[in-house]
Amino acid sequence: MKIYVVGIGPGRYDEMTGRAEKALLESDVIIGYKVYIQLIRDRFSHKEMIESPMRGEEARCDMAVEEALKGRTVSVVCGGDPGVYGMAGLVCGKAGKYEGLQVEVVPGITAACSGAAVLGAPLIHDFAVISLSDLLTPWETIEKRLKAAAETDMVICLYNPASRRRRDHLKRACEIVMKYRSPGAVCGLAVNVGRDGEEGRVMTLGQLAETEADMFTTVFIGNSRTRNIGEKMVTPRGYSDEDIVI
Amino acid sequence: MKIYVVGIGPGRYDEMTGRAEKALLESDVIIGYKVYIQLIRDRFSHKEMIESPMRGEEARCDMAVEEALKGRTVSVVCGGDPGVYGMAGLVCGKAGKYEGLQVEVVPGITAACSGAAVLGAPLIHDFAVISLSDLLTPWETIEKRLKAAAETDMVICLYNPASRRRRDHLKRACEIVMKYRSPGAVCGLAVNVGRDGEEGRVMTLGQLAETEADMFTTVFIGNSRTRNIGEKMVTPRGYSDEDIVI
Numbered sequence: 001m002k003i004y005v006v007g008i009g010p011g012r013y014d015e016m017t018g019r020a021e022k023a024l025l026e027s028d029v030i031i032g033y034k035v036y037i038q039l040i041r042d043r044f045s046h047k048e049m050i051e052s053p054m055r056g057e058e059a060r061c062d063m064a065v066e067e068a069l070k071g072r073t074v075s076v077v078c079g080g081d082p083g084v085y086g087m088a089g090l091v092c093g094k095a096g097k098y099e100g101l102q103v104e105v106v107p108g109i110t111a112a113c114s115g116a117a118v119l120g121a122p123l124i125h126d127f128a129v130i131s132l133s134d135l136l137t138p139w140e141t142i143e144k145r146l147k148a149a150a151e152t153d154m155v156i157c158l159y160n161p162a163s164r165r166r167r168d169h170l171k172r173a174c175e176i177v178m179k180y181r182s183p184g185a186v187c188g189l190a191v192n193v194g195r196d197g198e199e200g201r202v203m204t205l206g207q208l209a210e211t212e213a214d215m216f217t218t219v220f221i222g223n224s225r226t227r228n229i230g231e232k233m234v235t236p237r238g239y240s241d242e243d244i245v246i
Numbered sequence: 247m248k249i250y251v252v253g254i255g256p257g258r259y260d261e262m263t264g265r266a267e268k269a270l271l272e273s274d275v276i277i278g279y280k281v282y283i284q285l286i287r288d289r290f291s292h293k294e295m296i297e298s299p300m301r302g303e304e305a306r307c308d309m310a311v312e313e314a315l316k317g318r319t320v321s322v323v324c325g326g327d328p329g330v331y332g333m334a335g336l337v338c339g340k341a342g343k344y345e346g347l348q349v350e351v352v353p354g355i356t357a358a359c360s361g362a363a364v365l366g367a368p369l370i371h372d373f374a375v376i377s378l379s380d381l382l383t384p385w386e387t388i389e390k391r392l393k394a395a396a397e398t399d400m401v402i403c404l405y406n407p408a409s410r411r412r413r414d415h416l417k418r419a420c421e422i423v424m425k426y427r428s429p430g431a432v433c434g435l436a437v438n439v440g441r442d443g444e445e446g447r448v449m450t451l452g453q454l455a456e457t458e459a460d461m462f463t464t465v466f467i468g469n470s471r472t473r474n475i476g477e478k479m480v481t482p483r484g485y486s487d488e489d490i491v492i
Contacts, residue, residue, distance in 0.1 A: 007359075014264030017355065022260065057483075081359045088367035089480050096475040103478075105363035107355045109263065113253075113327045117351035121334035125383070126391055128374045128400065136484025137371070141399070145372055148394035153387070154374065229342040232349075234335050237303075238382025 001101045003064050003074045005088045007081040007108020010194025011039055015109055023106050024075050031064050032077035040077065061090045068101055081110035085131055085159055112157045115190030115218035119200040120232030122188055122220040127155035132162070132169040146173050150180040155226065155235055158219035162212065170219065174209035177221055181205060186222040188233040189213065202233045247347045249310050249320045251334045253327040253354020256440025257285055261355055269352050270321050277310050278323035286323065307336045314347055327356035331377055331405055358403045361436030361464035364446040366478030368434055368466040373401035378408070378415040392419050396426040401472065401481055404465035408458065416465065420455035423467055427451060432468040434479040435459065448479045 004023040009015035024030060024044055034051040052060040068074045082088040088105045095101045116123045128149035149156050161170045183206035191199045213219060226235040250269040255261035270276060270290055280297040298306040314320045328334040334351045341347045362369045374395035380388060395402050407416045429452035437445045459465060472481040
């Protein structure tokens with residue numbers, strides 16, 4: 001009785017780890033949101049797969065537990081890393097009620113890392129990862145975190161920067177950050193990472209505030225020392241003047 | 247003329263991505279801190295490899311640029327992800343001065359994600375990644391960031407929690423967080439991830455303050471809703487009461 005919660009990374013098959021591949025090969029059934037199932041369908045076509053709709057996280061998790069309790073080995077697949085806004089928490093929580101039901105989380109490359117790689121090196125140093133989705137978190141809490149991170153000069157990585165329902169969240173986030181950081185601060189968008197149309201766009205914080213993002217975008221707001229070096233977004237390792245490179 | 251900056255993940259060969267493997271296979275020379283070179287030496291033994299000492303980041307980077315300018319394809323290997331306290335920034339900065347010298351950052355699983363997987367699901371929601379090393383960052387800046395993250399109930403992931411030179415940094419960090427979070431707050435240590443002796447230890451914030459960490463440890467401090475579920479550290483997806491699982 002085992003459930004793997006498997007991170008498949010940004011999307012391209014070769015950005016999955018060997019360990020993730022092994023977990024999927026070892027499984028009797030693979031369950032996931034349909035977009036992620038489609039990404040791995042060809043490679044694991046001999047496996048039983050169950051597609052689950054978006055926002056069906058609870059049902060997906062119940063299904064995984066049910067299948068595992070039958071004695072089957074189950075993989076729940078997640079885009080990126082299952083531990084960053086992913087299914088790892090729900091599965092650990094639900095499976096914890098059943099003795100003998102093992103859960104193994106298999107990490108994957110999360111969007112903060114895959115997006116950073118496309119832009120160059122925007123993180124490098126201390127950073128905060130904040131989701132702009134207010135579905136499960138009050139917007140005031142999100143605002144406080146943006147302020148706290150901006151005030152203390154952390155690089156900020158934004159997940160879920162926009163959706164149809166909340167088009168103005170990115171603009172509002174930028175306005176908060178701009179109280180503490182210059183409108184010229186170096187920012188970047190990582191768009192369609194691991195998909196067709198993959199692209200990094202380096203811009204200023206002022207420009208970012210006027211940019212529309214979608215759900216396939218991860219946003220990076222640099223700290224006071226982040227630079228645009230030949231259209232790469234590069235943050236130095238600290239605050240030492242010896243860090244002459246940047 | 248190309249430099250790959252390659253993340254090899256926590257250490258086990260199968261936690262590297264296919265893309266990282268391809269980059270290494272394509273390279274004429276592989277350069278890295280000796281601990282990382284040793285991790286991959288067997289698999290890529292037919293390659294020219296250059297070991298570089300710890301803290302030799304600048305020299306390692308200069309060497310990579312020099313080799314690439316000869317027309318060779320170079321990989322600089324990093325543990326975890328090269329974009330999180332890794333070599334990606336230095337390489338992008340130095341290589342940016344030479345026209346035609348391409349840099350490609352190949353992401354890997356960073357300790358926040360590999361450590362989280364060992365503990366269960368400590369991150370899941372908004373989090374701050376903060377290094378307790380004050381080599382390049384003033385300790386006051388680190389303290390401000392700890393306070394900002396604690397005050398706004400972000401999960402906190404600590405890199406470099408201790409070294410011989412600064413044994414009390416973790417204790418001091420916990421004391422700051424304890425001003426805003428209960429001593430009973432759920433915390434965890436991920437020790438030797440990807441190495442022999444891999445282990446996750448779930449404990450309270452009060453206990454964490456009395457714990458000695460080493461440089462092979464990543465520390466996780468939960469938010470107000472993080473729970474210990476059967477010795478797994480699990481953070482819910484948000485603040486909704488519908489999130490009944492946890």
